[in-house]
Amino acid sequence: MDQSEMRNWEARCTQEEPPRCRAACPLHVDVREFCTRMAEDRPDQAWGTLCRTLPLPSVMARICDAPCKKACLRNDAGGAVEMSALERACADFPGKTPPLHAPPSRGRKATIIGGDIAALTAAWDLSRKGVEVALHCPCDVTDMLNWLRCTAPLDYEATLRKHLETELATLRRLGVVIHEHAPVSLTLVDTARAEERLVFIAPDAYQALLEGDAPPDDLTLGTVRTGVFAAMRPAEPEQAFSPVFLAALGRRAATSMDRFYQGASLVAGREREGIFETRLYTNISTVAPVSPIAVSQNGYSREQAVQEAARCLRCECMECVHNCAFLAEFGSYPKQYTRRIYNNASIVMGTRQANTMINSCMMCGLCASLCPDGFDMGALCLQSRQDMVARGKMPASAHEFALRDMAFANGEDCVVARHAPDTARSAWLFFPGCQLTASMPDAVERTWRWLRTQLGGDAEKGGVGLLLHCCGAPAHWSGRTDLHAEAVRTLSAHLDALGNPPLITACPTCTDMLRKALPQAVITTLWEVFDQQTSDTAFPASPLAAQTELVLHDPCNTRHDAALRSAVRSLLHQRGIRVTEPERSGEHTECCGFGGLSESANPALGVKIREGRAARLTTASPADAVTYCAMCRDMLAKSGKRILHMLDLLLPPEPSEPCGPGCCGPRADNAAGPHAGPAPSYSERRENRIRLRERLITGYWQEAGRTAAPYEALRVTYTPEAQQRMESHRILDSDIRKVLLHTEQQKTWLENVTDTESKGRRLAMFRPTIVTYWVEYTLQDDGGYMVHNTWSHRMRIIPPGHRSGNGGNA
Amino acid sequence: MSTLKVLDKDYSDWVCAACGKPLQPAPVELEYLDSLFNVELPCCVACGMVLIPEELALGKMADVERLLEDK
Ligand code: SF4
Ligand code: SF4
Ligand code: SF4
Numbered sequence: 001m002d003q004s005e006m007r008n009w010e011a012r013c014t015q016e017e018p019p020r021c022r023a024a025c026p027l028h029v030d031v032r033e034f035c036t037r038m039a040e041d042r043p044d045q046a047w048g049t050l051c052r053t054l055p056l057p058s059v060m061a062r063i064c065d066a067p068c069k070k071a072c073l074r075n076d077a078g079g080a081v082e083m084s085a086l087e088r089a090c091a092d093f094p095g096k097t098p099p100l101h102a103p104p105s106r107g108r109k110a111t112i113i114g115g116d117i118a119a120l121t122a123a124w125d126l127s128r129k130g131v132e133v134a135l136h137c138p139c140d141v142t143d144m145l146n147w148l149r150c151t152a153p154l155d156y157e158a159t160l161r162k163h164l165e166t167e168l169a170t171l172r173r174l175g176v177v178i179h180e181h182a183p184v185s186l187t188l189v190d191t192a193r194a195e196e197r198l199v200f201i202a203p204d205a206y207q208a209l210l211e212g213d214a215p216p217d218d219l220t221l222g223t224v225r226t227g228v229f230a231a232m233r234p235a236e237p238e239q240a241f242s243p244v245f246l247a248a249l250g251r252r253a254a255t256s257m258d259r260f261y262q263g264a265s266l267v268a269g270r271e272r273e274g275i276f277e278t279r280l281y282t283n284i285s286t287v288a289p290v291s292p293i294a295v296s297q298n299g300y301s302r303e304q305a306v307q308e309a310a311r312c313l314r315c316e317c318m319e320c321v322h323n324c325a326f327l328a329e330f331g332s333y334p335k336q337y338t339r340r341i342y343n344n345a346s347i348v349m350g351t352r353q354a355n356t357m358i359n360s361c362m363m364c365g366l367c368a369s370l371c372p373d374g375f376d377m378g379a380l381c382l383q384s385r386q387d388m389v390a391r392g393k394m395p396a397s398a399h400e401f402a403l404r405d406m407a408f409a410n411g412e413d414c415v416v417a418r419h420a421p422d423t424a425r426s427a428w429l430f431f432p433g434c435q436l437t438a439s440m441p442d443a444v445e446r447t448w449r450w451l452r453t454q455l456g457g458d459a460e461k462g463g464v465g466l467l468l469h470c471c472g473a474p475a476h477w478s479g480r481t482d483l484h485a486e487a488v489r490t491l492s493a494h495l496d497a498l499g500n501p502p503l504i505t506a507c508p509t510c511t512d513m514l515r516k517a518l519p520q521a522v523i524t525t526l527w528e529v530f531d532q533q534t535s536d537t538a539f540p541a542s543p544l545a546a547q548t549e550l551v552l553h554d555p556c557n558t559r560h561d562a563a564l565r566s567a568v569r570s571l572l573h574q575r576g577i578r579v580t581e582p583e584r585s586g587e588h589t590e591c592c593g594f595g596g597l598s599e600s601a602n603p604a605l606g607v608k609i610r611e612g613r614a615a616r617l618t619t620a621s622p623a624d625a626v627t628y629c630a631m632c633r634d635m636l637a638k639s640g641k642r643i644l645h646m647l648d649l650l651l652p653p654e655p656s657e658p659c660g661p662g663c664c665g666p667r668a669d670n671a672a673g674p675h676a677g678p679a680p681s682y683s684e685r686r687e688n689r690i691r692l693r694e695r696l697i698t699g700y701w702q703e704a705g706r707t708a709a710p711y712e713a714l715r716v717t718y719t720p721e722a723q724q725r726m727e728s729h730r731i732l733d734s735d736i737r738k739v740l741l742h743t744e745q746q747k748t749w750l751e752n753v754t755d756t757e758s759k760g761r762r763l764a765m766f767r768p769t770i771v772t773y774w775v776e777y778t779l780q781d782d783g784g785y786m787v788h789n790t791w792s793h794r795m796r797i798i799p800p801g802h803r804s805g806n807g808g809n810a
Numbered sequence: 811m812s813t814l815k816v817l818d819k820d821y822s823d824w825v826c827a828a829c830g831k832p833l834q835p836a837p838v839e840l841e842y843l844d845s846l847f848n849v850e851l852p853c854c855v856a857c858g859m860v861l862i863p864e865e866l867a868l869g870k871m872a873d874v875e876r877l878l879e880d881k
């Protein structure tokens with residue numbers, strides 16, 4: 001990502017855009033921060049916020065006519081925040097005005113002609129920049145008050161005089177020389193210019209001096225006379241006598257004059273100096289309307305001010321962050337994340353702090369579906385991952401387990417790519433996906449059988465073939481474009497060999513991946529095939545009573561597949577299920593945590609993600625849930641959620657033919673119903689794939705089964721603690737068996753000789769490739785192994801006397 | 811390169827089955843992503859078989875692995 005690309009990304013996130021109030025304030029007061037401080041009952045800090053922006057704050061805060069109110073988003077939920085009353089209340093609480101210092105003038109001098117708030121503001125701003133200002137008022141303080149009075153008919157003018165005098169004293173302290181009742185003439189302008197002073201002519205002096213000249217430039221307030229700036233009274237009635245609009249004119253002139261002194265461009269970057277439309281989006285769909293606190297004659301009491309300020313919505317976007325546990329996890333929002341990702345890639349020496357963040361995104365597209373500008377954090381993270389891989393900077397451990405799993409699913413023990421038995425061509429090809437195969441191997445077999453029966457097929461048209469293979473999603477998600485291309489190549493070769501029949505896919509991830517990777521392939525989802533099946537007898541009896549309620553979880557990969565989602569709903573309806581939709585469903589559904597290999601790279605976050613989603617399903621209804629992605633089902637089941645897969649509902653096992661031992665993992669053991677099954681362990685997932693292929697190859701095609709690897713012959717049992725460690729450290733049964741076999745062959749192990757309960761425990765290690773596994777076990781009387789514990793590390797051991805360069809222990 | 815001491819516990823109750831010798835602390839090199847560390851670990855004095863206890867593998871070692879991967 002180069003800098004301009006980064007800026008393009010950044011620009012799409014509008015979280016840092018100002019709220020409407022600030023954009024509509026001619027001086028751009030930070031109303032949101034002001035209200036926050038006021039609501040916290042910290043008027044001193046709120047006053048500090050006002051003083052940062054307001055000229056002559058003790059006057060301005062009392063007379064501002066608050067055009068921000070018209071723009072305030074609270075208008076849509078009870079009424080605008082009463083900003084003028086709040087500012088007045090704030091000014092009335094004793095707050096310390098931050099001290100003002102004028103830098104040295106370095107010969108910069110200005111003459112300001114006029115006595116209105118524009119003139120005073122220009123004097124205020126310029127003097128604070130160190131400019132020596134001479135203010136020529138055609139009037140005196142009383143007249144100035146009259147100006148203010150006519151612009152702001154307030155009930156407390158008496159105190160206003162005091163405040164005006166205070167601020168005029170501040171101006172004098174900042175070096176402003178105030179000439180009251182000054183004769184206003186063009187001679188004054190010419191003399192000033194002759195002395196190289198810049199000149200500002202305020203609206204109350206404009207007519208007398210420049211009537212007949214071409215009007216000043218709107219953006220810079222420059223006039224046809226070099227070095228002379230001027231503002232006319234605004235033509236719009238609501239601005240003509242508005243103190244804050246007039247003050248903004250004074251500020252605009254001061255900015256131009258300052259740029260003039262510096263020889264800087266008078267026009268650059270000033271688009272948003274006046275009032276503008278913000279791009280900030282704020283979702284108020286769940287905000288309850290609350291009416292403003294009525295403003296009495298004497299303004300707000302302190303309590304009232306706190307209450308009114310609390311009505312401010314502190315407008316911000318954060319739409320994506322509020323709906324994504326990943327985005328919330330790292331404490332910021334996409335614009336900042338973009339910067340972090342950019343910086344991460346630029347690091348030459350040092351720690352890449354954002355790696356984990358980049359690898360934790362689920363790439364589920366929810367953010368893009370919610371963001372007003374479609375910011376797709378998943379696309380950004382994918383691009384970053386690909387970039388990390390390309391530069392050799394991807395942490396090896398982040399995706400290794402998942403990629404190993406993919407390689408296994410695409411290995412000879414798992415792949416099936418065949419026409420149906422006794423057919424030489426396929427009219428259809430069933431593609432269940434490697435995760436459904438790992439989770440519900442028996443359901444894969446039943447589904448394939450169902451398809452063969454229902455879709456028929458004959459020697460001429462061909463039958464329903466079967467392709468057990470991974471779609472390549474893990475490679476894609478991990479940024480491994482090479483591995484993804486390879487997976488797609490192998491897939492295409494299988495498809496070619498089978499005559500490229502139309503595919504029936506069961507997994508939403510596969511569906512999405514294959515549609516993108518194989519655009520020429522004809523792909524229909526299993527659910528749409530089911531839904532087109534109108535015969536009453538097509539499905540066995542439902543395992544659930546009619547009118548059972550289920551909460552539907554749409555997998556995140558169905559976000560853009562409305563046809564699929566509606567087929568699923570129609571099927572559930574036909575099945576007599578009452579469907580409850582969670583708050584986030586359909587195109588705004590949430591990921592289970594598997595997407596983007598998020599859970600693989602950040603297991604702790606994975607737990608939060610699935611528990612959050614499960615909780616929101618339960619909020620919709622305490623009823624059981626249903627979904628149509630095996631991975632979603634298993635991830636949510638891991639959080640303890642009772643959730644079934646659509647296949648549990650549509651093609652449950654016939655009571656007359658219970659499946660074989662272990663064929664559906666622990667799911668079959670649960671008498672409470674199909675939905676109560678826990679997720680199979682990583683090792684069981686592998687076994688499920690192997691067993692399914694074995695059963696199909698030997699049972700349907702009458703071919704010889706695989707030859708088991710020697711380590712499979714070992715008799716190994718695990719303590720529950722060991723099983724739990726295997727899951728959390730992602731150590732497989734096969735990894736452990738390899739260690740044990742290695743030990744058996746090499747006769748190397750460590751043995752505990754204490755008189756504790758550990759006596760006789762053995763410890764063995766083996767490093768098949770790049771991970772070293774340790775297994776703590778005891779030998780059983782029958783020669784079997786009881787495994788008590790296991791752990792692994794990636795560091796390589798170079799034993800004493802084997803200095804760098806040979807294979808270490810293993 | 812100085813040798814880091816990373817373990818406090820004594821592992822002499824573990825014996826190398828092949829050599830029959832109890833494990834004793836000895837300097838061992840650990841390598842990951844082209845970085846070498848000299849660490850004192852329990853070893854068999856005869857054949858050099860090293861013990862990496864669980865607490866080390868999942869604690870300091872995992873931290874260092876992660877750190878090196880993010881370099
Ligand atoms: S939805 Fe997210 S990315 Fe989009 S503007 Fe809001 S905070 Fe930024
Ligand atoms: S609700 Fe608050 S932040 Fe939002 S526009 Fe109104 S004053 Fe500004
Ligand atoms: S996890 Fe999904 S919603 Fe969250 S940032 Fe990634 S793609 Fe967006």
Ligand SMILES: [Zn+2]
Nearest residue numbers: 826829854857
């Ligand atoms: Zn030994």
